[in-house]
Amino acid sequence: MSEKIRKTVHDDILDIIPQLSLDCVIFGFHDSTLKVLLLKWKGSNIYSLPGGFVKQTESVDQAAVRVLKERTALDEIFLRQFYTFGKVKRYDNEAVGQKLAHLIEESVFHERVVSIGYYALVDYEKVFPNPDELTEKCEWFDLEEVPELLFDHNEILDKALKALRFELSFQPIGLNLLPDKFTMPDMQRMYEAILAKKIDPRNFQKKILKTGIVIRLNEVKKGVAHKSPYLYRFDQNRYKEVLEEGGLFFI
Amino acid sequence: MSEKIRKTVHDDILDIIPQLSLDCVIFGFHDSTLKVLLLKWKGSNIYSLPGGFVKQTESVDQAAVRVLKERTALDEIFLRQFYTFGKVKRYDNEAVGQKLAHLIEESVFHERVVSIGYYALVDYEKVFPNPDELTEKCEWFDLEEVPELLFDHNEILDKALKALRFELSFQPIGLNLLPDKFTMPDMQRMYEAILAKKIDPRNFQKKILKTGIVIRLNEVKKGVAHKSPYLYRFDQNRYKEVLEEGGLFFI
Known part of the structure; x- marks a missing residue:
């Protein structure tokens, strides 16, 4: 060259x-x-x-x-x-x-x-x-x-x-990665992809809800197999609060 | 100059x-x-x-x-x-x-x-x-x-x-800081000094014991007020294991 x-x-x-x-x-x-x-x-x-x-x-x-x-x-x-x-x-x-x-x-x-x-x-x-x-x-x-x-x-x-x-064990993630409205299984798949392991869905939901970073909507996701799951969105203020303070997620 | x-x-x-x-x-x-x-x-x-x-x-x-x-x-x-x-x-x-x-x-x-x-x-x-x-x-x-x-x-x-x-929330500390034999209150005071806050003693003991990093001896500390507390020592192998893996302490 x-x-x-x-x-x-x-x-x-x-x-x-x-x-x-x-x-x-x-x-x-x-x-x-x-x-x-x-x-x-x-x-x-x-x-x-x-x-x-x-x-x-x-x-x-x-x-x-x-x-x-x-x-x-x-x-x-x-x-x-x-x-x-x-x-x-x-x-x-x-x-x-x-x-x-x-x-x-x-x-x-x-x-x-x-x-x-x-x-x-x-x-x-x-x-x-x-x-x-x-x-x-x-x-x-x-x-x-x-x-x-x-x-x-x-x-x-x-x-x-x-x-x-x-x-992931002490900071929220998902904002700008998940769509505006998402289901709990969507969010769980994000964690599973990053952690490269399966997570127990019931504990997962409980822990996420406890942090207050998501709000459940009065809407379900249509057109998916089995029963229609609820949709959620992030509570952006709470999300930012937890991001600054650090919250323990223990996923 | x-x-x-x-x-x-x-x-x-x-x-x-x-x-x-x-x-x-x-x-x-x-x-x-x-x-x-x-x-x-x-x-x-x-x-x-x-x-x-x-x-x-x-x-x-x-x-x-x-x-x-x-x-x-x-x-x-x-x-x-x-x-x-x-x-x-x-x-x-x-x-x-x-x-x-x-x-x-x-x-x-x-x-x-x-x-x-x-x-x-x-x-x-x-x-x-x-x-x-x-x-x-x-x-x-x-x-x-x-x-x-x-x-x-x-x-x-x-x-x-x-x-x-x-x-402190995911790594053990105390080795080379506490004496060879120490009481649970000694260990708790170390955490409290670093965190600059009081810790509930019953939860503290439960969490530390669960990690397996300390071993209770068949000895009590003499000459202290109230009832004589048990002495502990570190299980150095387990301590090193937890140090490498990272264990969640949630103190």
Whole structure:
């Protein structure tokens, strides 16, 4: 390849914080399934998480919002810092340099980088996946089908998934993921998709109702098998209250 | 002052990761009280948390262990990364530069620094507080008596305390903090000191016993008022198991 793309880290070296990056684990929920957004690097079969560097003029959180928006076109979404990855040798720098040698100068990878991990949970129907300058595709993967990723990104994904699952035990989720009106089985399937396990429906309903985040409507869902289940909507004020205070769900 | 101390960041600039630091919130528990370890800067009434920079040759975790050991002489202790502070302007850089102008060149503070927060929980009787080259005292403060701190360290302390309290709801604590044999009221006072609230003793005992982390001995504590309470010890294997798995305590 005659013209290598040189990475931002070289061109705008004064503009970004050196040796610091961020990685975004973007989980997508739709139709009872949990997926993750991956980037495919140009001219290769190599995948990684979306990520980027932090400009001197933006906070680390703002950088994460920017990266997320660039990759998904989504603006206001739930985004959470979960861990900073700071090993001396997070991955085999030489091997990564060789793998990407057709795109980036190998010397870029000589330097150690500390990376701040963020995760987001989005409705994947609302996302317009958008690759960056070094990648040719931005696509959703079922969690079980995630390939070997570049850098230490499989480890970052694992840790993000643990953080998300753990978070479910004390934070409400579902707003912007479920439709405006939903049934208790809809909500339960969302939890089951994220936790990757079955939940007892009677306990589930009891616990959710106890938090006060949902309101039962005088409407049932028609056209479903068996008896018609009631519809619910979120009580947005209560939802925000619980989000701020932290409530224990114990799902 | 004729000879200013020049900070490590200037002398060994190639040795450390630029614009990245860590701050350690070291909580001390003893005699039913929770305290925090602060440094008093030389020739001033200025206090801050202990902290430092990350060498190129050490992981961020290793840097935190090093700082902790330098300040407390403690080796193997519970240390946890809880949040990375990444605002563009974490504090008033100019004001800090002026406050410390008798010790450090003001230009050092022109640069933005992202800081990784760690907290530790130690038995303060086992600690030998040790100031660093820029500070003249390293001392324990009751939480209510913490003064205004340098940088954004009051914010970091608040966030660490929230993280510690939250952690109590799913992680066991007490090993290396309580004596080898202790009573249920001893253990309860430890929780109450950290949570800064009273706990119902009957529920407390039930919840702790359910986790299996303590074993009741065939011994009672003598010489205390009222009836003699049973002594307990930790089941170290079970304790470690719960620490790894995460168990929900709901204290």
